[in-house]
Amino acid sequence: MVExxxxxxxxxxxxxxxxxxxxxxxxxxxxYPLKPRLVIDQIQMRSAAIYFSxxxxxxxxxxxxxxxxxxSFRNISCSHVNSSxxxxxxxxxxxxxxxxxxxxxxxxxxxxxxxxxTNQAAKPSNLVRKIVDKKMxxxxxxxxxxxxxxxxxTETSGLSRKDDRIIEIALQDLAGGENSTFQxxxxxxxxxxxxxxxxxxxxxxxxxxxxxxxxLIPILLQFIKSRQKPGGYVLWGAxxxxxxxxxxxxxEFSRCSYEIPPNWLFMDTISLARELMKSGxxxxxxxISLQALREHYKIPLVGSAHRAMSDVRTLSMILQxxxxxxxxxxxxxxxxxxxxxxxxxxxxKKS
DNA sequence: CCTGTGCTATCGCGTTGTCT
DNA sequence: AGACAACGCGATAGCACAGG
Numbered sequence: 001m002v003e004x005x006x007x008x009x010x011x012x013x014x015x016x017x018x019x020x021x022x023x024x025x026x027x028x029x030x031x032y033p034l035k036p037r038l039v040i041d042q043i044q045m046r047s048a049a050i051y052f053s054x055x056x057x058x059x060x061x062x063x064x065x066x067x068x069x070x071x072s073f074r075n076i077s078c079s080h081v082n083s084s085x086x087x088x089x090x091x092x093x094x095x096x097x098x099x100x101x102x103x104x105x106x107x108x109x110x111x112x113x114x115x116x117x118t119n120q121a122a123k124p125s126n127l128v129r130k131i132v133d134k135k136m137x138x139x140x141x142x143x144x145x146x147x148x149x150x151x152x153x154t155e156t157s158g159l160s161r162k163d164d165r166i167i168e169i170a171l172q173d174l175a176g177g178e179n180s181t182f183q184x185x186x187x188x189x190x191x192x193x194x195x196x197x198x199x200x201x202x203x204x205x206x207x208x209x210x211x212x213x214x215x216l217i218p219i220l221l222q223f224i225k226s227r228q229k230p231g232g233y234v235l236w237g238a239x240x241x242x243x244x245x246x247x248x249x250x251x252e253f254s255r256c257s258y259e260i261p262p263n264w265l266f267m268d269t270i271s272l273a274r275e276l277m278k279s280g281x282x283x284x285x286x287x288i289s290l291q292a293l294r295e296h297y298k299i300p301l302v303g304s305a306h307r308a309m310s311d312v313r314t315l316s317m318i319l320q321x322x323x324x325x326x327x328x329x330x331x332x333x334x335x336x337x338x339x340x341x342x343x344x345x346x347x348x349k350k351s
Numbered sequence: 352c353c354t355g356t357g358c359t360a361t362c363g364c365g366t367t368g369t370c371t
Numbered sequence: 372a373g374a375c376a377a378c379g380c381g382a383t384a385g386c387a388c389a390g391g
Contacts, residue, residue, distance in 0.1 A: 156391050159353040164391080194352090197391050243355035244390040270389065274357070289389060306391070347355085 134265070137233060138331035146232040147330060149174040150224070151319065153238055153311040154245045155198045157188050161247045166213065167192055167205050169220075170308030172316055173227045182223045183309045187212045198306040214256040221261075233263045235337055239290045239315055241268040242343065250340055265337035269315060272322045279326070290314060297321045 140146060152171045158164035165188035173180040185200065187210040192202045204210075211219070224234055238245040246266050253260050273288035286292040290311060294301065299317050303310035323333070338346070 154391085159391060161354070164353090167391090194391055238390095240355085240388095240390045243388095247354080248391095268356090270356085287388075 134335050134337060138334040143330050143334065146229055147334065148224075148227050148229060148232060148234045149330075150227070150234055150236050151238065151312050151316045152236055152245065153308045153315065154248055155200055155306065155308050156194075156248055157190060157192045158194055161251055164188075164248075165190060166248050166252055167200050168198070168308045169216075170312045171220075171223070172309075172312045174316060174319075175227070179223075179226070181309065181312075182220070184216065185210050186216055199304065200307075213252045217253065217256055217258045221258075224264075233265055233334075234261075235334065236264060236266045237269055237315070237319060237333075238266075239268070239293075239311070239318075240270045241266055242338075243268075243270075246340070246343060250344065253340075260340040262339055262341065265334065265339060266343060267333055267337040269319055269322060271336070272319075272326060272328070276322060276325055290318070293318045293322075 137143065137146070150171050150173055152169065154166045154170075155168035156164050157167050166186050167188050168183075168185050170183040171181065185205050187205050187207065189206070189212060192200060192205060195201045228234055236246075246268075250260065270288060273293060277288060286295065291305065294314050297318060299314055301310070302313055305311065305314075322328075
């Protein structure tokens with residue numbers, strides 16, 4: 001008698017979790033009421049697709065949520081599945097496949113061109129391939145004592161990462177204090193064709209008293225070392241960093257046979273601006289350019305735009321506004337960053 | 352001008368359910 | 372059992388936009 005009652009009780013608990021978890025997921029996604037099992041399974045998938053397109057949430061996160069629910073259920077089911085009376089139920093509702101299969105990302109088995117591309121990632125020559133666990137860094141309680149936040153900006157002789165060179169670089173350590181900024185012109189050893197953008201002419205940079213990049217990098221490394229905390233990390237931020245400044249920086253380091261230190265992390269403020277625009281928390285009608293953000297936040301222009309230090313100072317203030325609006329903390333920024341090695345590796349995987 | 356990123360629309364394959 | 376429709380979802384193309 002007691003045995004029968006315990007089996008009924010376990011069955012009820014399982015049924016509760018089957019319908020409860022699904023109803024939670026359904027209600028969260030599309031306010032679907034509780035429906036019979038098979039219908040729910042399809043509704044979940046449809047509503048999930050709507051959720052993606054409406055909010056542009058990463059698809060993985062939905063899978064994560066769904067799988068979390070399933071895992072929760074599975075764990076509970078697994079704990080009882082040894083009971084022979086419950087095996088059919090467990091197998092039907094997920095433990096051994098069945099409908100649960102629908103939640104799993106399918107492996108790439110399709111034959112369309114390019115889908116089964118082999119991983120073409122090659123090992124970059126000048127980047128230290130040290131794994132940096134950003135999650136671990138972000139979870140460090142003394143993060144503020146570990147991270148040096150540098151805002152940087154570069155002016156270049158053009159747009160081509162291959163043919164053009166950095167002609168000016170400026171940095172600002174957000175911690176402030178003495179010697180918290182660094183700015184210099186760089187002798188590119190080539191003609192500057194885009195002086196109309198930044199006002200820097202060949203005559204200004206192609207001079208003996210202007211350092212070339214190979215001379216500047218050791219000075220730059222020394223400056224960063226002087227600002228860095230013992231055993232800490234340097235978080236570099238720039239506007240459109242991943243598409244512009246960082247590739248130039250990587251190319252210059254590579255060209256001069258220098259390694260970008262593995263404890264340097266890079267983040268892009270343009271992605272924060274996009275996030276803000278998407279969230280609708282702030283109206284950015286005129287785009288997400290540095291100028292648009294400056295006007296949006298009513299930040300006065302100090303010096304001339306498109307000069308490195310002027311843009312760095314502007315971006316420093318914009319960053320504070322963006323992180324405030326998005327309610328981001330330092331750990332949030334660290335988890336959004338990449339090392340130079342990761343950046344190059346990701347780029348090669350995509351191409 | 353060049354190049355990277357993000358978004359949107361579209362295509363095509365695999366899975367599932369339904370109908371005959 | 373087989374045909375078909377509906378759907379999810381990965382991959383891709385095309386576009387806009389950002390940087391100098």
